[in-house]
Amino acid sequence: MLIFREIRFHGRGGQGTVSAAALMALAAFEDGFESQAFPKFGSERRGAPVEAYVRISSTIIRAHNQVYTPDAVVIQDAGLLRSEPLLRGLKRGGLIVLNSEQNPSREDDNFRWICLPASQIGERHLGRPLPNTVLLGALAASTEWVSLGALEEAVTNHLASKGETLVNANIAALREGYGFITHAEEVMV
Amino acid sequence: MKKLLEGSQAVAEAVRLCRPQVVAAYPITPQTHIIERLAQQVANGELEAEFINAESEFGAASIVLGAVAAGARAFTATASQGLLLMTEVLYNIAGLRLPVVMVCANRAVGAPINIFSDHQDSMAVRDAGWIQLYVESNQEAVDTLIQAYRIAEVCGLPVMVCMDGFLLTHTFEPVDLPTQVMVDNFLPPFHFSRTLAPSRPMTLGGGSEPENYQEFRMAQFEAMENARAVIEAFDAEFDDQFGRAHGGLLQAYRLHGAQTVLLGMGSLMGAVRDVVDKLRDQGQAVGALRLRCFRPFPAQALTQYLSGVQRIVVLEKAISIGAGGIVAAELRAALHQAGNMTPVESVIGGLGGRDLTPEVIETVFQETPLNEKGATFRFAPNHVMPDETDRGDCL
Amino acid sequence: MKTNAMDKRDAFRHNVLTSGHRACSGCGEAMAARMVSDLIGPDAIYINATGCLQVFTTHNQQSAWQAPWIHSVFANAAAVASGVEAALRAKGKGTPVVVQAGDGGTFDIGLQCLSGMIERGHDVLFVCYDNEAYMNTGVQRSSSTPHAVRTTTSPPGRLSQGKHHLKKDVISIIAAHHMPYAATATIAYFPDLKAKVEKAMRIKGPRFLQILSPCPLGWAHDSALSVTVSRLAVETGLFPLVELEHGELTGVMRLAEQKPVEEYLRPQGRFKHLFGSKTGAVELRHLQALADARIRHYDLLDADTQWDTERAMQSARHGRGGYASSMPTSEAVKNDA
Numbered sequence: 025m026l027i028f029r030e031i032r033f034h035g036r037g038g039q040g041t042v043s044a045a046a047l048m049a050l051a052a053f054e055d056g057f058e059s060q061a062f063p064k065f066g067s068e069r070r071g072a073p074v075e076a077y078v079r080i081s082s083t084i085i086r087a088h089n090q091v092y093t094p095d096a097v098v099i100q101d102a103g104l105l106r107s108e109p110l111l112r113g114l115k116r117g118g119l120i121v122l123n124s125e126q127n128p129s130r131e132d133d134n135f136r137w138i139c140l141p142a143s144q145i146g147e148r149h150l151g152r153p154l155p156n157t158v159l160l161g162a163l164a165a166s167t168e169w170v171s172l173g174a175l176e177e178a179v180t181n182h183l184a185s186k187g188e189t190l191v192n193a194n195i196a197a198l199r200e201g202y203g204f205i206t207h208a209e210e211v212m213v
Numbered sequence: 214m215k216k217l218l219e220g221s222q223a224v225a226e227a228v229r230l231c232r233p234q235v236v237a238a239y240p241i242t243p244q245t246h247i248i249e250r251l252a253q254q255v256a257n258g259e260l261e262a263e264f265i266n267a268e269s270e271f272g273a274a275s276i277v278l279g280a281v282a283a284g285a286r287a288f289t290a291t292a293s294q295g296l297l298l299m300t301e302v303l304y305n306i307a308g309l310r311l312p313v314v315m316v317c318a319n320r321a322v323g324a325p326i327n328i329f330s331d332h333q334d335s336m337a338v339r340d341a342g343w344i345q346l347y348v349e350s351n352q353e354a355v356d357t358l359i360q361a362y363r364i365a366e367v368c369g370l371p372v373m374v375c376m377d378g379f380l381l382t383h384t385f386e387p388v389d390l391p392t393q394v395m396v397d398n399f400l401p402p403f404h405f406s407r408t409l410a411p412s413r414p415m416t417l418g419g420g421s422e423p424e425n426y427q428e429f430r431m432a433q434f435e436a437m438e439n440a441r442a443v444i445e446a447f448d449a450e451f452d453d454q455f456g457r458a459h460g461g462l463l464q465a466y467r468l469h470g471a472q473t474v475l476l477g478m479g480s481l482m483g484a485v486r487d488v489v490d491k492l493r494d495q496g497q498a499v500g501a502l503r504l505r506c507f508r509p510f511p512a513q514a515l516t517q518y519l520s521g522v523q524r525i526v527v528l529e530k531a532i533s534i535g536a537g538g539i540v541a542a543e544l545r546a547a548l549h550q551a552g553n554m555t556p557v558e559s560v561i562g563g564l565g566g567r568d569l570t571p572e573v574i575e576t577v578f579q580e581t582p583l584n585e586k587g588a589t590f591r592f593a594p595n596h597v598m599p600d601e602t603d604r605g606d607c608l
Numbered sequence: 609m610k611t612n613a614m615d616k617r618d619a620f621r622h623n624v625l626t627s628g629h630r631a632c633s634g635c636g637e638a639m640a641a642r643m644v645s646d647l648i649g650p651d652a653i654y655i656n657a658t659g660c661l662q663v664f665t666t667h668n669q670q671s672a673w674q675a676p677w678i679h680s681v682f683a684n685a686a687a688v689a690s691g692v693e694a695a696l697r698a699k700g701k702g703t704p705v706v707v708q709a710g711d712g713g714t715f716d717i718g719l720q721c722l723s724g725m726i727e728r729g730h731d732v733l734f735v736c737y738d739n740e741a742y743m744n745t746g747v748q749r750s751s752s753t754p755h756a757v758r759t760t761t762s763p764p765g766r767l768s769q770g771k772h773h774l775k776k777d778v779i780s781i782i783a784a785h786h787m788p789y790a791a792t793a794t795i796a797y798f799p800d801l802k803a804k805v806e807k808a809m810r811i812k813g814p815r816f817l818q819i820l821s822p823c824p825l826g827w828a829h830d831s832a833l834s835v836t837v838s839r840l841a842v843e844t845g846l847f848p849l850v851e852l853e854h855g856e857l858t859g860v861m862r863l864a865e866q867k868p869v870e871e872y873l874r875p876q877g878r879f880k881h882l883f884g885s886k887t888g889a890v891e892l893r894h895l896q897a898l899a900d901a902r903i904r905h906y907d908l909l910d911a912d913t914q915w916d917t918e919r920a921m922q923s924a925r926h927g928r929g930g931y932a933s934s935m936p937t938s939e940a941v942k943n944d945a
Binding site for chain 3: 234235237261262263265266267268269271272273274275276277278279280281282283284285287301302305309409410411413414415416417418419420421422425
């Protein structure tokens, strides 16, 4: 069966948005898929809205175009919902992973919303309110597009140069994000 | 083993494997990640080279010129305005017949200033005397860079590896990085026959007069003519040793029985292949031809590949203001020279980073009348978002 | 490796810059280049900017250089040298690297590459043969051309007394990089020049020599007077011989007495328009003030100069060609007359 998925990450400069996309692509590649990750092309400015994209496919990815109709959107800063058209092109029935302390996870006519306080969780593990690995865990748990093991591997390799402490903290954040979803599902069952 | 690498990182690793002794560059988007990575490699001791932070691209090109003249293998990279600032030195490097290798992270040229990808920058220096190879993927960028040193050093000509800025340089995708042993087997150490050295003093870059200047240009042209066979042979040899080839001068895709062929360069050809597959599935006799080597222009190979084709469409990401499509014009001349009168449709698009999506490319394949009488080209249409998925409003 | 006796250049028997080149008679740059390259010898790599020296030594596939020599383009000699030096460093070789450029290739079009080369600390000696204009293209003004000089692009006329602006103080700009060694010299004082070249060759890192090299064609003086004229440039205080190490002034050649600038200006046709007119006399006074200001700045003289410090500096800063003054208007010229 042909698998082809596109994900769009939204965040602000400094939140690790591009890294999140790279980690997702690395994990998918680790799981045996072809994958591609790239930022929204342009200059880098701290605090400015940032986008990054991931493609995951069971066959070789040849195109180098932008992502227009993602299957999922990951939003690292809920505040961006007010200023940016974050859901543009999102496929009907698509997934939204939102970093939010207020909104409950829900399903509406068009989309599935997964909401979790990722900055809080991130702060607990990393000492800084970085939501990216937490949200990746939640994305992996709610889609099963990549395995938790592959994400852990990706984090370990990608952040190796930054030291073991940071790797471990990110893996803990990743696991809690993952557990947040699987635990919620268990409760629902 | 394949790894998921950012294009710039992959290229920097390939540069390291080629063992350059001098790297000089001036940062410019979207080339920066390449040279940042090289600077880090040198700082980590992974690459034993002199890393020179030039004061401008003009300086960077001059530094690699000096380094190669003194017998060192050298590398530089730039884009856009930087390439244009290098122009004087690019001609000089080629005229001095120095085997410099550089990466051009293709980007639009201002004004208006624009950091996104098209081919205007390298097209602007197409007559400088450099071999120009345009790559489609990051894997090809890595492989072509390794081939480039061998080509340059055998032909005595500089080589520009052109890779689309952002579209390749900033994209993570699977790349098979060769081992050092494999690269060492393919690429022998650099020995420059005209090295500046007191043991054998030579004058490089002296003056010439009307009675002999033209002969220098003829010799350069001849070397460029001979480079075609070298480029093809090394791509084939690379295939033998690494198990990958990239078409030498030209890469054909589903040309067999094709009545309509789209010709283009660089990363856009990935989407073109996808579109060819789709149209073939619909029963349309289409194919694609990727121009990998723009200089030397493979006129003969092109005419061979395109003989019997009924429609030829050239899609290119640069424009000659006042003339039109550059590749299209050269292709028309080549076909005409060979007595092939098939019209060449010239389509220009993707300028300043405008996305040539599969949907756009599909319409480029369709016959479209030129909007103006006497026009030699048309612009590619813009990508249109399908209505049912457009949720552009802010919440 | 085969060693060829002819390949072993003996510094005592072979000039690095050999005879038969095509310099003009009395060419100060040819003399200076021969002095410098013979002092350094053939075991060095020479990089030349575009200019007279490059043209008259490598005319039409002939070469007067008996050492490895390369010319690329006008502006990039210092960057090419940076690359050569980096390559030698990468290969573990210590061959000296020497750049030769004119004032165009140093003060103007080549300044950016030169600044980059010095800032990066390349082990290169950069020699500027300063003949105070673009002589190679037929005597056009450069930023090294002194105030009031006639060139083809700063011609005297009803509204002009030659070059309006001042000669760029390049040695201060270079020394401001706080590099190991920067000095000025002329062909008139060979022992001084020799000492400076030899000192420069003993020091590692970026080094700079500015050598005043009269051009009989461009300065319009008798070909036999090149050495005399360059001596007068020093004796009048217009071209002080100085040494700067790490940005600090460490040596000056002091003057026993100061000669009036007129002695230097008279033999040179490029100043001829200043003599015999009222406006010219203003410029002559100003040139004297500039010389006095230099002497006081570098403390070259025990005696007093013609102008006291304050007035000399005032004229240098605010006088004609000074940065505070504006171009003379036709109105001002009329009033002057």
